[in-house]
Each structure stands twice: as structure tokens, then as C-alpha cells.
Amino acid sequence: MAMAEQRNDKSGKGPQGPRERRGWLSRIAPGVRNLVTKRETPENLWVKCPDTGEMIYRSDLEAALWVTPSGHHMRISAEQRLRYTFDEGEYEKLEAPKGVVDDPLKFPDTKPYMERLKSARKASGAQDALSSGFGAIEGQPCIVSVQDFSFMGGSLSVGVGEAFIKAAQEAVKRDVPFVIFTAAGGARMQEGTLALMQMARTTLALNEVKAAGLPYIVVLTDPTTGGVSASYAMLGDIHLAEPNAMVAFAGRRVIEQTIRETLPPGFQRAEFLVERGQIDRVVTRGEMRSTLGSILKTLMMGREASKAA
Known part of the structure; x- marks a missing residue:
């Protein structure tokens, strides 16, 4: 019985059900995870060139008057x-x-x-x-x-x-x-x-x-x-x-x-x-x-x- 419980502990499960899996940073400093949030990336950050399929950074394209490196005039x-x-x-x-x-x-x-x-x-x-x-x-x-x-x-x-x-x-x-x-x-x-x-x-x-x-x-x-x-x-x-x-x-x-x-x-x-x-x-x-x-x-x-x- 003890061995079965030990196996359950190793599998991440105990008598009360699944345990929460946490990264090492959360285990060491629980409050840090709340401070480090995922940055939101705008959906239109990159633009695809219709000619070459190259992904172009939107701000670079705007600076180029919406002309791609291949010369395509969007x-x-x-x-x-x-x-x-x-x-x-x-x-x-x-x-x-x-x-x-x-x-x-x-x-x-x-x-x-x-x-x-x-x-x-x-x-x-x-x-x-x-x-x-x-x-x-x-x-x-x-x-x-x-x-x-x-x-x-x-x-x-x-x-x-x-x-x-x-x-x-x-x-x-x-x-x-x-x-x-x-x-x-x-x-x-x-x-x-x-x-x-x-x-x-x-x-x-x-x-x-x-x-x-x-x-x-x-x-x-x-x-x-x-x-x-x-x-x-x-x-x-x-x-x-x-x-x-x-x-x-x-x-x-x-x-x-x-x-x-x-x-x-x-x-x-x-x-x-x-x-x-x-x-x-x-x-x-x-x-x-x-x-x-x-x-x-x-x-x-x-x-x-x-x-x-």
C-alpha cells in the first residue's frame, strides 16, 4: 500500500487527486510569476509580401511607403x-x-x-x-x-x-x-x-x-x-x-x-x-x-x- 502511494506521488497524483505542476521559478519565489506576464503581440505586427511570401516587419514596411524589399507596391x-x-x-x-x-x-x-x-x-x-x-x-x-x-x-x-x-x-x-x-x-x-x-x-x-x-x-x-x-x-x-x-x-x-x-x-x-x-x-x-x-x-x-x- 505504501509502495502504491509512493508510485502515485511520483506520477503527480496523491490521495486528494492531481497535484498542480509548477515551474522552478514559482516554487522558489511564488510572487515572481505574477510579475512576469506574457507580452501581447499585435496580430498585424508582420505583413506577408504577396510576391515572395517574405514576412516583413510592419513598421519597416510603413517606412518604405508600403513597398516590399522585392519592389512590390502594395x-x-x-x-x-x-x-x-x-x-x-x-x-x-x-x-x-x-x-x-x-x-x-x-x-x-x-x-x-x-x-x-x-x-x-x-x-x-x-x-x-x-x-x-x-x-x-x-x-x-x-x-x-x-x-x-x-x-x-x-x-x-x-x-x-x-x-x-x-x-x-x-x-x-x-x-x-x-x-x-x-x-x-x-x-x-x-x-x-x-x-x-x-x-x-x-x-x-x-x-x-x-x-x-x-x-x-x-x-x-x-x-x-x-x-x-x-x-x-x-x-x-x-x-x-x-x-x-x-x-x-x-x-x-x-x-x-x-x-x-x-x-x-x-x-x-x-x-x-x-x-x-x-x-x-x-x-x-x-x-x-x-x-x-x-x-x-x-x-x-x-x-x-x-x-x-
């Missing part, structure tokens, strides 16, 4: 883009146009359109997929608009169309250039023909900018497709693009199935389009502000001289 929010573009990250935010009907067609798919809108607005803090600001790039005042792909794929809606028109009109009113960073999956299907009508409306707004003799610069980011690429994304005086940005109307698979041919490598990527004259230059994110500043100053030089005369 998608960023409209607010980040505006800060990176304007001098010192400072700008005057243009308020979203009022009076836009949110759900003109009362459209439901797997869930009501209004629920999708509310979710996107809560996540982004913006009214719709296009945000705009007024500030300076390398000292040159201008209006900058940015499409946020995280807001329902940056899709072109009535709200986006109204915001674009307001930004264009502000450029004319303030007599400054208009710059846009595009990123979209096309027109917003939940608004049907009303979304498609924005292609014509935004083009007419650009006519006012060009009639005023003001530059309109387009920066194509990944991805720019559909009705956006078929309208204001391809009407710039100069077209820049981020590295490897997808710029297209229809997807590669759809085109291959339609023409029954295999498309060449890199088809619909920024570098491919530069070689064929559709885009003027590919510019890295770190060089974008200085490049835009140089272009805007050059294009506005004659205008400033004529105003002085």
Missing part, C-alpha cells in the same frame, strides 16, 4: 496616398458632395446594397471610393483625387462621379492642376446604368479643366480596369503608373477566350504598356512626389509667365 488607402503625395503630408480635404442618393435602384444581391455601403464607409472612414484634397506637391498647388480599391473595389458610382466632378471644378476655380490616382474594378453594378453614365459626366468635367488650360495628370495604380480605364483614366495629358500595375479594360482570361489566342507575358502590366506608348512612364512610389512636382511645375511655367505679363 495597395494603400486614399488617406495614405494623399499624405504621401502632398508636401509634409498636409492638405485641405475636399468634402464629399451632398444630395447623392445612396441606393437609387434598391439593389439586393447576397445582401442589400446599403449594407455593403455602410460596411465600406465604416472600414474606410470615407463617403465613397474617391477622396480628394488640395495642397502642394513640391511647392506647386494642385488638386489630388484618389480612388481607394478597398472601398468596393474602387468602383465607379454616382457618388464617385459627383466627387470627381467637384474636384475638377475646384481645380478650375482655384486655377491649379488636377491629379488623380486611379484604382478600380470598373463601374458599380449595384447602380447599373447610372454608374455607367458617370463615364460621360466625368469626361465633360475634364473638358472644363482642359478648356481652362490646366494640366490633368493620371497616375495608374493596381488595378485600373473597366469603365474607369475606358474614361477618365485614359484622358490625361500625361500618364504615369506604379510598377507592375494592372491596367486593362477586360481581364486576361476573357480576352484569351474571346480571341482564342494566348496573350504575351506581362500583358496589361504597366511596363508592357510603356513599351507600346499607352503609358508615359513607370514611377516608383518613393519617387512619385518629386516626379509629379517636376511635371506640374514645367506644365504650369508658361501659364505663370502669361499671368505675370
